[in-house]
Amino acid sequence: MASSATSYLTHLVEGLQGQYGTVGLYAAVQRLFVGFGFVGGPGSCVIDAPFGKFGTWKRFAVHGDIGWMLMEIVSPLAFLYGLSLPLNTSSSSFLSFAPFRIVSAFRALPLARQVLAGAYLVHYANRSVISSIRNPGRARMNIIIPLLSALFNLANGGTIGVWLAGGIPQTGQAVAKSGLRDAGWAKPLFFLGAVMWAAGLCSNIYHDEVLYNIKREKQAKEKKGKGKESSSPKDRYSIPQGGLYRFVSHPSYSSEWFEWLGFLFATFALAPGPVPPTPVSSLIPSLSLKALPSPLKPLKGWYLQPPALFLWQEIGAMLPRARSGHAWYRKTFGKEWEEKGAKWIVFPGVY
Template sequence: MGRADTARARGRLVESTPTRATMFGLSAAHLQVLLDGARKWFLIGNVASAPAQLFIDAPFGRFTPSEHSVFLVDGIKAWIVMELVSPAFFLYALFSGPNAHPPALGSPKSILVGAFLVHYFNRALVSPLRTPSRSKAHLIVPLCAVAFNTLNGSLMGAFLTSPTPPAPAPYFYAGLALWALGFAGNIAHDEILLNIRRRAKDKPKDKPKGEHYAIPHGLLYRFVSYPNYFCEWCEWLGFAVAADPRLVSALFSGSLLSGGFSMASASAALRGPAANFLPFVSAPWVFLISEVVLMFPRAYRGHRWYHDTFGDKYPKERKIAVPFVL
C-alpha cells in the first residue's frame, strides 16, 4: 500500500473514530444548552419555592412526623446517601462536562475542587458517622435533596472545567480564607450539637428516648440560633468569590445596576435564552443564593421552635442566623 493509500486509510480511521461522549451521552453543544437551562431554572425554582417554606416545617429532625408513618426512613443512612449524590455528580461533570478538561493539579481551580470535595467528605461521611443518633426523616426529604444535589453537583463540576479565567489573586485568596473560616466554624458549631446528642444518649435507661434537644451554648450560639447555617453561607460565599468574582466586581463598579430594573427587563430575562440569564450569576453563586433562600426558612422555623419549646429559658437576644442582623 502506497503513501497515498496509507494517508487515506489513516484519514478514514480518524473520521470513523467517534468523538468522546460527554455527560449523558450528549454532544458538548447540547450539553452546554442543558447546563445553561439547569442553571437558570434551578435558581428560579429555588427562589420561587422559598417563601412557602416559611410556613411549612420540613419533615425531619425535630419536625419528624409520627413514628408510625410508612414513609419514614433512617435519618443517618438517608443523610449519607443524599449527600454523596453531590460529589458523585460533581466528579462526573468534572470529567465529562462540555469542556472536559479538569484543572491542572495545583492550579486555583484544582484547589477549589479539593475544597468542594473536602466539604462533602465531612458532610456526607464524617459528620453523620460521628452522630450518635438522628431522628428519622420523611422520604420526601432525601428525595428532594437528591434532586437538589444532582443539579448542583453537576453545575459546579461543569463550571470548574469551563474556560472562565481564574480569579485575580486577591479575590482568590480572600475567598479561600473565608471558605476555610466558614468550614471550620461549621464543624465547630456542629460539634456543639453533637455533644448535646452524646449527653442525651448517656441518659439513664428510664429516661424517655429520643429527647436529645437542649439549648446550645458557646461560640456564635451566643448571638444566633443557627450559627452552623451562617458559617456554611460564609463558606460558600468565600468559594464563590474565589471561583468567580465577576459578580463582586460588577457590584463594586456599579455596572450590575447601571441598567436599572423594571418588570419588562425581568420578563425579558426570564423569556430570553438561558445562556444570557444573569450572566454574572454562575454556578457557585447559584449555589450560594439557593442555600440562603432555602436554609433561612428552616432556621426561622427552628428559631420559633426553640422559643416555643424552652420559653423564657431561651435567650431572647439571639437572632435567627446572622449575628446582630437577622
C-alpha cells in the same frame, strides 16, 4: 404567549435530554435553578421540611443517617462527573462513566481551579460521610427529603463541576499556571475567598459538634435511666451553648453561607472566566453557542452562575427553617430560652 411558553419548555426538555449537548443541559439546569429559587424559598416559609425537629411525617420515613449520607454524597459524585464532561452543543449521551477521565480532567485544571475543586470535595466529604459518622443519630426523615435533596445535589454538583472546568481539560493547550486574572486584585481576592471558605467550614463543623455533644449527653442519660427514649422535647433537646451560639441560634447555617460566599469571591479571580462571561468558544474553536436556541444559551451575569445560584438557594431554603427553629426553641424552653438562648437567628445584630 402560550405558544412562546410551550416553545420555551420544549427547549428546556430537549436540553435536559441531551439534544443540545452538555452546554444545552447546563443551560437548562441553570434556568431551572433560577425558577426553583422563586418556589423553594417561599415554599420553605410555608412548610417546614419534615426532618429533625420538624420530622412529624411518620409515614414513609427512612433511617436518618443513611438517608442523609446517600442524598449528600450525590453532590461530590455529580461534581466530579461534571468536571470531566467535554463541552459540546450537539446531541450527546451523559451516561458514560470513566474514572480515568475524571483524574485527567482534574490534573488539567489550573492550580486555582484545583484548589476550588478540592474545597468543594472537602466540604461534601464532611457533609456526607464524616458528619454522618460523627452524628450520634439523626431522627428518621420522610423519604421525600432524601429524594428531593438527591435530585438537587445531582443538578447542583453537576453544573458547578461543568462550570468550574469551563472546557479547559479538553482544550489541550496550556492556561496560565495559577489560573488567576492578570490583575493586582486577583490574588488577594482569591486568598480572601479561600480564607473565608476555610473559616466558614471550621465554624460549621465546630457548631455541628456542639449539637452532637448534646445528643451524646442525652443518650448517656437515657442509658443510665430506664433506657426508654423520652417523648418530651425538653428531655430530648437542650439549649446549645458556646461559640457563636452566644449570639445566634443557628450559627451552623450562617457559617455555611459564609463558607460559600468565600468560595464565590474566589471564583471572581479566575481566568479565563468560566463560560460565560468569557466565551469558552475562544478556547474550543469547534464549540459554537450561536447554534443553541435562546433558552439553552448559558445565562450571563455573576449572580446567575452556579456558585452564586447555590448560595442563593441555600439562603432561601435555610433561612425560613432557621426562623422556625428559633421560634421552636422559644416555645419549647420558654423563660429558660429568654435567659440562656440567643437573641438573633443567623446574623448578630441584624436578624
